[in-house]
Amino acid sequence: MPDFQAIAEALIAGKTDKDARYPPKLVGQPGVKELVQAAIDDGATPNDVLTQGLIAGMEVIGQRFRDSEIFVPEVLIAAKAMHAGLDILRPLLAESDYKAHGTFIIGTVEGDLHDIGKNLVAMMVEGAGFKVIDLGVDVSVQKFVETAKENPGAIVGMSALLTTTMPAMGKTIQALKEAGLDNPTIIGGAPTTQKFADEIGASLFAADPTTAIEKIKALLAA
């Protein structure tokens, strides 16, 4: 019987693989890598391993992060464990009839080099079952527009940490409209607010990755 719970627990603990030295109490135990492989060998579908193992674990991480029970380092460690599992699943998912929830384009806006929060959002959204296109930092308005054009319907996520770079979010939304694109947009980053999102016409605002995932899913379901 495939043990999805064990995969989720290893991910939450940040146990990447058997050889990993972290966490000390699990030294020598199988990690996400071995547990995902074992579940596949036991006949589980890649989709079930993803949703009931990796995504279930990342959901717990997201909730604990939102509730300030854990902090950035723990999320990064869990995300590394998630990637160890995804590396095994990715080729299998490509062969199967698995469909991602949707595509999520994300970048830090022009002039802004802060990427810690942006990376967290990218990892959590990927962990929630979306295909993620990460454009990196200092992303031009033009680059957002081009990528949105290449990915019709993809959600465009923008991060800004500086009050001086926040206006680039409004410019990007304006440019998307002028290019005739109707991709939904979501903004975030410490200085941004729902009020600012409303002013610049963003579809969504979220202050943390878990809320972002909830709002994106609700928007796509509407």
Ligand code: B12
């Ligand atoms: C780390 C840091 C840096 C690092 C960045 C390293 C990196 N790779 O990211 C370095 C040293 C490079 C840096 C440089 C600068 N920084 Co700086 N930096 C910070 C610092 C300390 C932490 C930011 C951070 O990573 N927070 C942790 C993450 C997890 O939080 P977060 O980014 O807010 O992300 C969360 C949410 O906002 C949300 N989120 C984020 N993005 C998105 C996107 C979407 C779509 C969604 C839905 C949600 C979402 O989810 C995340 C997880 O919950 C902050 C101070 C602070 N305490 O915030 C200053 C700060 C942001 N920096 C500041 C400044 C001024 C600068 C510099 C101009 C300094 C200088 N004079 O050179 C430069 C600018 C460089 C540039 N062009 O970008 C100011 C900004 C002031 C302002 N109001 O504009 C701050 C607030 C410090 C201060 N108090 O003055 N900085």
